[in-house]
Amino acid sequence: MFERGVSATVPPVRSLEEAFPRFRARDPSTVRVLGDVRERAHAFAQQHVRPLALDIDQRAAADPRYVDWDLVKAGCEHGLLSLAIPSAAGGQGGLVQEMCVTLEELCAACPGVGNIFGAHGLGMLPLLVTGVTHWDGLLHDIAVAERQGRPVLMACAVTEPDAGTDVEEVDLMRRGKITSRAVLVAGGWRLNGTKRFISNGSLADWVTVCMPSDPKRPAETWTCFLVDAHSEGFSVGRVEHKMGQRACPAAELIFDDVFVPDERVVGRPGDGMPSTLLVLAASRPAVAAIATGIARGAYDRVLGWLEQEPTLIGRQQVQLALARMEEEIHLARQGYLDAATEVDATISPALHHPLVRAMRMVPSSTRRRPLVRRWITSPWARQTTVAVLRHTVTDRAVTRSLALSSLAKAHAADVAVSVTGLALELVGLDAGEIRAELEKLWRDAKLTQIYEGTNQLNRLTVYRGLSRQETMVALPPSRLRLVGGRQ
Ligand SMILES: Cc1cc2nc3c(=O)[nH]c(=O)nc-3n(C[C@H](O)[C@H](O)[C@H](O)COP(=O)(O)OP(=O)(O)OC[C@H]3O[C@@H](n4cnc5c(N)ncnc54)[C@H](O)[C@@H]3O)c2cc1C
Structure with a gap:
């Protein structure tokens, strides 16, 4: 216990x-x-x-x-x-x-x-x-x-020393300074390069990492690999001195000719960019929820403290500030829930496709048998997965999910920064440990405006995906066509 x-x-x-x-x-x-x-x-x-x-x-x-x-x-x-x-x-x-x-x-x-x-x-x-x-x-x-x-x-490693925002969007990636490389060799791939600011990077046993195989066509050859952190050639470099969210280390990861067998390619080689955009659609509501939690944590603490201070909480100005915080937190929460609901609804048909349902019904012990696993990780099975995705999900639906997620993330991150700041102003200098907790939350809040794409990038995605109704995501092409389908 x-x-x-x-x-x-x-x-x-x-x-x-x-x-x-x-x-x-x-x-x-x-x-x-x-x-x-x-x-x-x-x-x-x-x-x-x-x-x-x-x-x-x-x-x-x-x-x-x-x-x-x-x-x-x-x-x-x-x-x-x-x-x-x-x-x-x-x-x-x-x-x-x-x-x-x-x-x-x-x-x-x-x-x-x-x-x-x-x-x-x-x-x-x-x-x-x-x-x-x-x-x-x-x-x-x-x-x-x-x-x-x-x-x-686990950890997820996308950002590089000279490419942060640039690896989170297809058009920017083509102009970005990506220096990592994945080279096809017998039985697998060799990975070289450095990834930076990786949350959990120094703790993770396994890392999903993205690298291109052709530096001239990074978006088209971006591939995701599952790397065992105990592999030869893998090491942790600098661990950052952080301003906030310090409990979770952010580390530099160095790949020096790390071998990754074929079965540990995630999805198909070259499908990494559409997968990254799907991942961002699912992870940005989570960052919005982190930011909402930070704002709520500050609000709960300041309200608890003010309830012991009748002269302060009796003031209309203080009540207005509290109502403002309540308002912001409520709307940030509805934003992340809208986005999460949209993402879940977008990917659910793929999860409930008859082929996937059939796989679920096979006992895990059978699926883990070497022969069956060899089939599940085969190029044919990966091709079928892509076909199921294209059969059930449209490029526009994924773009809409990504844009709603970006909207929720950027909004909630700003709410976290403003609510924690307001909470600090309300308690002043006399609040002892509560003040120390609020100061920490204020430092913690800043990062939500930066990771999973800066708020600026997220807002550009909102503009393109919602205001202009562009279709920014192109799901991987499938050579296999399932009967019916949505695109
Ligand atoms: C503590 C921490 C933890 C992190 N965890 C992870 C992780 O687990 N995995 C991972 O892969 N990455 C992680 N990151 C990286 C994070 O996603 C990047 O920091 C972020 O994408 C911004 O990239 P950058 O730092 O290179 O800034 P830059 O891309 O250099 O941006 C600098 C400034 O320029 C602006 N800018 C850049 N390009 C444009 C543009 N085209 N249009 C408008 N404005 C632009 C940005 O908005 C920003 O204000 C983490 C970062 C930090 C700080």
């Missing part, structure tokens, strides 16, 4: 229907599942994470490699590493909505700790959006290890 730093009281959480009024009109069983996920995350966050948040922040300021592994293990006890793993692979089968409500709760307590679990989810996303290939390999192993109390963490 996890004991250290347990707080005696858990502040109440608002009911799901109160936080998200639209749930009054939804199927009660879905609402119940989501409500349970949210309450479990709330209890874990308030009992275990919040009491340690300031201490971890200070330790990580002194040593950016510091990680509270006990807390990560406690997260295992609460199923935080397998939340998004399909139930057919031994996980909990959560989609983007489940990830988001969990992250809001974790980040209301400590955004850095929340981001360890968020970055793990980001690392898994390329494996999740590219079909069943990796379910019975790594994803199954993560779920089993979690049940044994052994955290197996």
Whole structure:
């Protein structure tokens, strides 16, 4: 059992229907599942994470490699590493909505700790959006290890020293200074290059990493690989001294001729860019939820403190400020939920396609047999996955999801920065530990405007995808045509 730093009281959480009024009109069983996920995350966050948040922040300021592994293990006890793993692979089968409500709760307590679990989810996303290939390999192993109390963490590495914004958009990538390279060799690929600012980079056992095979055609040859962090040639370079979210280290990852076998290519070679855009569509609502959690954490703390200060809370000016914060947080939350609902609705038909349903019905033990696994990871099976995706999802639907996710992310990040700033102004200098917590949340908030694409880039995506109704995403072409189909 996890004991250290347990707080005696858990502040109440608002009911799901109160936080998200639209749930009054939804199927009660879905609402119940989501409500349970949210309450479990709330209890874990308030009992275990919040009491340690300031201490971890200070330790990580002194040593950016510091990680509270006990807390990560406690997260295992609460199923935080397998939340998004399909139930057919031994996980909990959560989609983007489940990830988001969990992250809001974790980040209301400590955004850095929340981001360890968020970055793990980001690392898994390329494996999740590219079909069943990796379910019975790594994803199954993560779920089993979690049940044994052994955290197996992931990270996702896209950013390079001279290419951050440029690797998050197709047109920019063609002009970007990408220096990493993947070279095809017998039985697999050799990876060379450096990735920078990778959350969980120094903790992860496995990294999903994207590199081009042809520097002159990066967008067309961008490929995602699953790399074992214990591989020869892989090393962790500088770990950043961070301003906020310090509990989650951001590291430089160095690939020096790292060999990756063919079966660990994620999706098909060259399909990395459309997959990255699908990943961003699913991960930006999660960043919006992190930002909403930060704002809510600040609001909860300042409200709790002001309730002990009758002269202050009696002032209309203070009440107006609190109402403003409530308003901003509510709208940020509706934004991430809209985006998460849209993404889940966009990808669900692919998850429920008869071919995928048939795969789910085959017992995992059978799917893990070497012969069956060889078939599942074969080029033919990967081709079928792409065909299913094209059969069920349109380029426009993915663009719309990406744009809504970008809208939610940029808005919520600005809300996090403004609400934490306002909270600090309200408590002034006399609020002791609450002030220290608010200062930390204010530092934590800034990063949400930067990662998963800066707010500027996200807003340009909103302009192109929603205002101009452009179709910015081109899903990978399929040589295989399934009967029917939407495009
Ligand atoms: C702590 C931390 C954790 C991170 N975690 C990860 C991770 O886990 N995995 C990962 O792959 N990456 C990660 N990142 C990288 C992050 O996604 C990038 O920092 C981000 O995409 C911005 O890239 P950049 O830092 O190179 O800034 P730049 O791209 O150099 O941008 C600098 C400024 O110019 C603006 N700008 C750039 N291009 C344009 C344009 N075309 N139009 C308008 N404005 C533009 C930007 O908005 C920004 O204000 C992390 C970053 C940080 C700081």
